[in-house]
Amino acid sequence: MSIIKVCEASDCNKRFIQTHPRRRYCSPKCAEREKRRRYVKKRISLGLCVQCGKPMDYPTSPHKNKTSPLYCSACQDYFRKRYLEKKKQQKTKK
Numbered sequence: 367m368s369i370i371k372v373c374e375a376s377d378c379n380k381r382f383i384q385t386h387p388r389r390r391y392c393s394p395k396c397a398e399r400e401k402r403r404r405y406v407k408k409r410i411s412l413g414l415c416v417q418c419g420k421p422m423d424y425p426t427s428p429h430k431n432k433t434s435p436l437y438c439s440a441c442q443d444y445f446r447k448r449y450l451e452k453k454k455q456q457k458t459k460k
């Protein structure tokens with residue numbers, strides 16, 4: 367007997383045939399995404415950098431309406447560099 371289940375990934379909701387009683391997602395991609403989402407949540411609640419899991423060295427925002435940064439300064443630096451690299455590459459392409 368096959369059971370039709372709805373994927374538990376919050377941004378998917380696809381239907382799939384449950385081939386294993388513990389299967390909760392339509393694809394390994396959805397499982398991975400949800401796994402990441404869970405540890406991101408955990409890291410945020412522990413005040414750790416979402417990317418590298420190290421304690422946050424970035425000052426938390428004094429503004430209450432602003433969300434505190436998710437990444438430590440090293441990771442933010444890395445992301446900024448990568449973003450700038452990408453931008454540069456796009457420019458040279460055109």
Ligand SMILES: [Zn+2]
Pocket residue numbers: 373374375378379380391392393396
């Ligand atoms: Zn899915």
Ligand SMILES: [Zn+2]
Pocket residue numbers: 415416417418419420437438439440441442
């Ligand atoms: Zn980090």
